[in-house]
Amino acid sequence: MNWPNLKYIFPSRRRAEEREMLEELEALAAMAEPGELGNLTLAAENARQTWHFTTFDGTFADLRYALRTLRRQPGFVAVAVISLALGIGANSAIFSFADALLFRPLPIAHPGEVLNVSNSTPENASEGLSYPDYRDLRASNHSFEGLVAYRAPQMGVSLSSSAPPQMRMTMMVSDNFFNVLGITPALGRAFLDEEGKIPGRDPIAILGYDFWSTQCGADPSVVGRTLRLNGVDFQIVGVAPESFTGMEQLFRPALFVPLSMWGRLSPGSENPVEDRARHDLAVKGRLATGASLQSAQAEFDALGRNLERSWPRTNLNRRVAVRTEIKARIQQTPFRLIVVTMLMVLVGLVLIIACANVASLLLARARARGREVAIRLSIGAGRLRLVRQFMIESLVVALLAGVAALGVASAAMRFLSTLQVPNDIPIVLGLALDSRLLTFNLCAALVSCVLFGLAPALQSSRTELVPALKSGGLSGGARSRVIGRNILVVGQIALAMVLLIVSAMYVDGLRWIIGSNPGFRTDHLISMGLDPGARRYTPAQAHDFYRDLSARIHALPGVRSVALAEALPYSYAQTSVAVLPEGFQFPKGQTKATVMGGAIDENYLPALRIELLRGRPFGPADRAASPRVAIVNEEFAKVYWPNQNALGKHIRLNSPDGPPVEVVGIAKTCRYLFPSEAPRPYVYLPYEQNQRSRMALIAETFGDPTALAAPLREAVHAADPDVPVFDLMPVATYETRVISNWRVFLQMVTAVGMLGLILAMVGLYGLISYSVSRRTQEIGLRMAVGASREDVLRLVLRQGLILAFTGIAIGSALAALLAPVLTSGSIGQGTRYVATFAVPLALLAVSLAACYLPARRAARLDPIRALRHE
Amino acid sequence: MSRQPEKSSEAELLQGTLDMLILKVTALQPIHGYAIAQRIQQISRDALQIRQGSLYPALYRLENRGWLKADWRTTEGGREAKFYSLTPQGRRQLAVETAGWRRLCDAISLVLETAE
Amino acid sequence: MDLLQGTLDMLVLRTLLFGPLHGYGIAKAIRSTSNEALDIEFGSLYPALKRLEMKGLIESNWEKSELNRRARYYRLTQSGREQLHAEHSKWAEFVNAIGLVMGKDPGKAEG
Structure with missing residues (x-):
C-alpha cells in the first residue's frame, strides 16, 4: 500500500532522511522564536517513526543516534579505541597476573567459607x-x-x-x-x-x-x-x-x-x-x-x-591466628603484593593518560558539535538527555575498546607466561581469558568511560545557545574547553614523566645488577639436587652416600673439585635457621630471629669463590663430635654484633637451650635469593655437624660445565639408581633465569612507560594541531602584518613547550614523591636517580618533535588563504 | 517519553467530543449505558457510532470526576442496569464542553473557508 | 490542542492549497487563519508532515525562504488535493452529526 515506505529499507536512505530532517529542523528553529516550536526532539523522534519499522524507547534511540554519529567519524573512533584498548588491555593483563599470583580464590567448592589457620609467634x-x-x-x-x-x-x-x-x-x-x-x-x-x-x-x-x-x-x-x-x-x-x-x-x-x-x-x-x-x-x-x-x-x-x-x-x-585466604597469602608472600601493587599503579597511570587523550578529543569534538547541541537544546532537549546521549556515545567507544583490549591483554599475557622459577619445577601461572578477567575488563571499560566521558559530556551540554547558533564562534564554553584540554595535556605529560622515570630507574637497576658482582662465581660450576631421603636413607646413610658420590665425581675427568651445599644462591629452595646470637637484645616478646642459612662442606666457599674475610674456613677437624662452629657473613656480624669482633662469639640455634655454635669465620656478603636484594644476614653451618638428606652437589670444572651433565647423572645412577636427580644445570643458569625474570619484569615496566609516552605525545600533538587549525586566521593576520615564518614557528612551539615544561615540572615533583615508593623493596635495589636527569631532557625532545609538525604546518600557511579561513 | 495516541480510525471521536455527547444525552433523563450509545447513533442518523470499548471507559471517567452519578434500576426489559444521570457539576461541564467544541468548529471552519 | 489525526491532516492540506510553505510557515498559517484559536503543537505537526509526505499527499523541496535562508517547502500533490476534498466532506458530516445530537445551534460549522 504505502509503496514509498519501501525505500527506507535502505540504511543509506534512512541516513539521508535523518540528515535532511535535522537540517530542516535547524532551519526552522532559526526562524522561530526560541522555544516557540516546543520539544523538537520529540517531534523528530515521532517523525522518525514514519521511516523506522520498529519503535525503541529513548535509550535505544540514543544508541542508534550514537552509532550513526560515530560511524561518521571513523578517525576519532579509531584513535579513541586504540588509546583505550592499550590502556585497558595493559590493566587487564596485569590484573590477570595479579589474580594468578595472589587474588584467585581457591579452586574448591564455596572458597569464601574457607579460612586459613596458622601459628603466629x-x-x-x-x-x-x-x-x-x-x-x-x-x-x-x-x-x-x-x-x-x-x-x-x-x-x-x-x-x-x-x-x-x-x-x-x-x-x-x-x-x-x-x-x-x-x-x-x-x-x-x-x-x-x-x-x-x-x-x-x-x-x-x-x-x-x-x-x-x-x-x-x-x-x-x-x-x-x-x-x-x-x-x-x-x-x-x-x-x-x-x-x-x-x-x-x-x-x-x-x-x-x-x-x-x-x-x-x-x-x-x-x-x-x-x-x-x-x-x-x-x-x-x-x-x-x-x-x-x-x-x-x-x-x-x-x-x-x-x-x-x-x-x-x-x-x-604461640598464638593460633585465623585469617581469610587472601590475608594469609599476603602475609606469606608480601613480595607478591608489592610487585602486583606496583604494576597496577603503573598501568593505572597509563589508563588515565589514555582516558585523558579521549577526553581531549571529545572536548575538541564538542566545538564542532556546538551547533548540533545548541539546536537540540533549543528544541527542548533537556541537558540530562544530552548528557545521556554523549555518555552513550562514550559507552559505545569504551565497549569497542574493551573488546580490542582483550587482544592486547592476551598478547601481554603470553609474554608474562614466560616467567619461571630458576629451578626445574614448572610454575603454572594459568593466565587465561577467564570470566574473572572478562569481568575486570568490562569494569575497566566502564570506569574509563566515566573517566573520559563525563566531564566532556557535561561541558558540551553547557554550550551557550545564541552565539553557537548564530555563528559557531568561540563562546565562553569553548574557551574553557581549550583550558580544559591544556590541563589534560599537562597532566598526561606529568604522568608520562612519572612512568618514564620509574622505568628508567628499573633499566638502570638492571644494568647495575648485570654489571655488578653477585659475590660468588657462576662460571665453571655445575650443580644438581639430590635427595637420598627419597630412597629412605637415614641421615647417616645419606652422609655415606654423599661421601661415596663426591669421590666418584671427583674422579671424573674435567672436575677440579666437588662441594656440597644445602641451598645454592638464587635457587628457589632457600633454607633458613633460627638463631639466638650471643649478647643480642631482641625486641620485647621476641626470643630469636630466622635468618637465611644452610649446611655447606669445606669445599663450598672456595668453589664458589666466596671470600672469607676473617677467621678460618671449615676443615676436616670440624667433625660431628668436635665443638660446633659456624661461619657468618659480614651483614650478620654487622646486624647482631655492631662494632664488635664477631669471631669467637656464640650463636644458639633454634631455642635458648639449643646447641651453641662458635663463629669461626666471617665471609663476604653475597646475593642469595634475588639479584636486586638488600644485603641480608646469612649463616653457614658445617655439613659434618648438620647432616641433611637433601643437598645440592656442585662440581667445579676445568672446562665447559655443561659437558659434565651426563657424567654426573651417570655417577649418581652408579651410586644408587633410585636416588632422584633434579635441577641438574650449570650454576650460571640459575643466574640467567633469575635475570631473565628480572628482564621480563623490566620489559613490562618499560613497555608501560613507552605506552604512556606515546599516548601523552598523541595528546600533545593533537592539541597543538587543533590549536593551529583554530588560529589559522590569527596566524594569517600576523603574517600579513609582517610576522616572519620563523616568528610563527616560534609562536606555535612556544605554546607547546609551555605545556611540556609545565607537565615535566609537575611530573618531576610527582616522580620525586612516587618513585621511592614504586622502587621500594627488593625489586628496586640498585636503581639510582641518574635517570631523573635524562628523562626530562628526552621528554622535552619528544615534545618538541610532537609540536614541530603542526608548527611547521602553521609556518607554511599562505597568509591570504589563512585570512579567508573559516 | 509520551507518544501521540496513534489511532487512525476516522470514526473515533475526539475524546472531548465523546464526553460532551454523553453529558448531553444523560442531561435529558437517567439512562443506562447501552441506551446512551443507541441514542447517539439514532439521533445522528447512524453517522456517529460509539464502540463499547470507548463508551464504558468514558462513563467510568465521567462518574469518577463527579459529572455523572449512577444508580441501579430495572430496565423496561426487567433487568437490573446502571442508570446514569447528570450532576450539577456535570451540567456546568456540559456547558464548558459545548463552548469549547463551538470554538474549535469555528476555528477549523475559518481555516477551511479562508481563501487566499 | 489534541486533534484527530485526520482533522490535523485536513488542516495541513488545506493550508497548502494556496501555495508551498515550510513547516514553520504552516504552523503560523494555521494559527493566523484561525484567529489564533488553533495553536497546533509543532511536535504533532511535524510528524504529520512526514506522514503526509510518506503517503504521497504532499511533497517537499529545498528552497530559499523570504529571508534568504534555505528551508524545506511542502506543496500539495494531486492525490493530496483529492484527499483534502474527501476529508473536507467527512468533517462536514461529522460536525453535522454532532449538531444533531447537541440540538439547536451546536456550532455554526458549515454543513
Whole structure:
C-alpha cells in the first residue's frame, strides 16, 4: 500500500532522511522564536517513526543516534579505541597476573567459607602448625565444619619400579581434605576417614589431574596400579578433578597421599605426626553455619592458650591466628603484593593518560558539535538527555575498546607466561581469558568511560545557545574547553614523566645488577639436587652416600673439585635457621630471629669463590663430635654484633637451650635469593655437624660445565639408581633465569612507560594541531602584518613547550614523591636517580618533535588563504 | 517519553467530543449505558457510532470526576442496569464542553473557508 | 490542542492549497487563519508532515525562504488535493452529526 515506505529499507536512505530532517529542523528553529516550536526532539523522534519499522524507547534511540554519529567519524573512533584498548588491555593483563599470583580464590567448592589457620609467634606472624596441635584443634573446635591440614613437599616419584624417580611437587593431606573442601575425584575415590588414623598403614595416592593426563596419558585404568614414592610403593585409588589445581597459586601437585604416611616418606624423623615442635602444616577450615571469622578467632585464641598451658616447651608465645585466604597469602608472600601493587599503579597511570587523550578529543569534538547541541537544546532537549546521549556515545567507544583490549591483554599475557622459577619445577601461572578477567575488563571499560566521558559530556551540554547558533564562534564554553584540554595535556605529560622515570630507574637497576658482582662465581660450576631421603636413607646413610658420590665425581675427568651445599644462591629452595646470637637484645616478646642459612662442606666457599674475610674456613677437624662452629657473613656480624669482633662469639640455634655454635669465620656478603636484594644476614653451618638428606652437589670444572651433565647423572645412577636427580644445570643458569625474570619484569615496566609516552605525545600533538587549525586566521593576520615564518614557528612551539615544561615540572615533583615508593623493596635495589636527569631532557625532545609538525604546518600557511579561513 | 495516541480510525471521536455527547444525552433523563450509545447513533442518523470499548471507559471517567452519578434500576426489559444521570457539576461541564467544541468548529471552519 | 489525526491532516492540506510553505510557515498559517484559536503543537505537526509526505499527499523541496535562508517547502500533490476534498466532506458530516445530537445551534460549522 504505502509503496514509498519501501525505500527506507535502505540504511543509506534512512541516513539521508535523518540528515535532511535535522537540517530542516535547524532551519526552522532559526526562524522561530526560541522555544516557540516546543520539544523538537520529540517531534523528530515521532517523525522518525514514519521511516523506522520498529519503535525503541529513548535509550535505544540514543544508541542508534550514537552509532550513526560515530560511524561518521571513523578517525576519532579509531584513535579513541586504540588509546583505550592499550590502556585497558595493559590493566587487564596485569590484573590477570595479579589474580594468578595472589587474588584467585581457591579452586574448591564455596572458597569464601574457607579460612586459613596458622601459628603466629613474636618472630613470625605466620607459621605452620604441628600435627599434634592440628589434631587437638580439630577435635575441640566448634567454629569449623571441618579442619584440614596439608604440606606440599617435593618427592621422588616413579610410575614403575624400574623407572628412575623424578622430583615432583606432591601434597600430603589429612584424611578429610577432599570431603571438607568439596573436591570430588574425577576417577576412583577420595580418602576415607580411617585412612588418617594409623601412621604408615595406608600407602594410597590420588593423582593430580595434570599429572594424570600428561604422565599417564589420561589412562583411566591407572586406578588400582601402584607407583613408587620416595622408595615406597603406593596404590593409586583415584584422580583429582581437573578443576582442582592445588592449594598454592603457582605449583600444581602431581599427587596426594594421606598425611598419616608422613613418617614413612621422611626417614630420619621417625614420627613427625607426633612431633609438637615441628611446625610445618598448612591448616584451613570451612566455617560452620553461624560461625564467623571473629567468633572463630575468639575460640582459637582460647584453644591456643590451652595448648600453650599444656605444652609450654613447644607452644610458648604461640598464638593460633585465623585469617581469610587472601590475608594469609599476603602475609606469606608480601613480595607478591608489592610487585602486583606496583604494576597496577603503573598501568593505572597509563589508563588515565589514555582516558585523558579521549577526553581531549571529545572536548575538541564538542566545538564542532556546538551547533548540533545548541539546536537540540533549543528544541527542548533537556541537558540530562544530552548528557545521556554523549555518555552513550562514550559507552559505545569504551565497549569497542574493551573488546580490542582483550587482544592486547592476551598478547601481554603470553609474554608474562614466560616467567619461571630458576629451578626445574614448572610454575603454572594459568593466565587465561577467564570470566574473572572478562569481568575486570568490562569494569575497566566502564570506569574509563566515566573517566573520559563525563566531564566532556557535561561541558558540551553547557554550550551557550545564541552565539553557537548564530555563528559557531568561540563562546565562553569553548574557551574553557581549550583550558580544559591544556590541563589534560599537562597532566598526561606529568604522568608520562612519572612512568618514564620509574622505568628508567628499573633499566638502570638492571644494568647495575648485570654489571655488578653477585659475590660468588657462576662460571665453571655445575650443580644438581639430590635427595637420598627419597630412597629412605637415614641421615647417616645419606652422609655415606654423599661421601661415596663426591669421590666418584671427583674422579671424573674435567672436575677440579666437588662441594656440597644445602641451598645454592638464587635457587628457589632457600633454607633458613633460627638463631639466638650471643649478647643480642631482641625486641620485647621476641626470643630469636630466622635468618637465611644452610649446611655447606669445606669445599663450598672456595668453589664458589666466596671470600672469607676473617677467621678460618671449615676443615676436616670440624667433625660431628668436635665443638660446633659456624661461619657468618659480614651483614650478620654487622646486624647482631655492631662494632664488635664477631669471631669467637656464640650463636644458639633454634631455642635458648639449643646447641651453641662458635663463629669461626666471617665471609663476604653475597646475593642469595634475588639479584636486586638488600644485603641480608646469612649463616653457614658445617655439613659434618648438620647432616641433611637433601643437598645440592656442585662440581667445579676445568672446562665447559655443561659437558659434565651426563657424567654426573651417570655417577649418581652408579651410586644408587633410585636416588632422584633434579635441577641438574650449570650454576650460571640459575643466574640467567633469575635475570631473565628480572628482564621480563623490566620489559613490562618499560613497555608501560613507552605506552604512556606515546599516548601523552598523541595528546600533545593533537592539541597543538587543533590549536593551529583554530588560529589559522590569527596566524594569517600576523603574517600579513609582517610576522616572519620563523616568528610563527616560534609562536606555535612556544605554546607547546609551555605545556611540556609545565607537565615535566609537575611530573618531576610527582616522580620525586612516587618513585621511592614504586622502587621500594627488593625489586628496586640498585636503581639510582641518574635517570631523573635524562628523562626530562628526552621528554622535552619528544615534545618538541610532537609540536614541530603542526608548527611547521602553521609556518607554511599562505597568509591570504589563512585570512579567508573559516 | 509520551507518544501521540496513534489511532487512525476516522470514526473515533475526539475524546472531548465523546464526553460532551454523553453529558448531553444523560442531561435529558437517567439512562443506562447501552441506551446512551443507541441514542447517539439514532439521533445522528447512524453517522456517529460509539464502540463499547470507548463508551464504558468514558462513563467510568465521567462518574469518577463527579459529572455523572449512577444508580441501579430495572430496565423496561426487567433487568437490573446502571442508570446514569447528570450532576450539577456535570451540567456546568456540559456547558464548558459545548463552548469549547463551538470554538474549535469555528476555528477549523475559518481555516477551511479562508481563501487566499 | 489534541486533534484527530485526520482533522490535523485536513488542516495541513488545506493550508497548502494556496501555495508551498515550510513547516514553520504552516504552523503560523494555521494559527493566523484561525484567529489564533488553533495553536497546533509543532511536535504533532511535524510528524504529520512526514506522514503526509510518506503517503504521497504532499511533497517537499529545498528552497530559499523570504529571508534568504534555505528551508524545506511542502506543496500539495494531486492525490493530496483529492484527499483534502474527501476529508473536507467527512468533517462536514461529522460536525453535522454532532449538531444533531447537541440540538439547536451546536456550532455554526458549515454543513
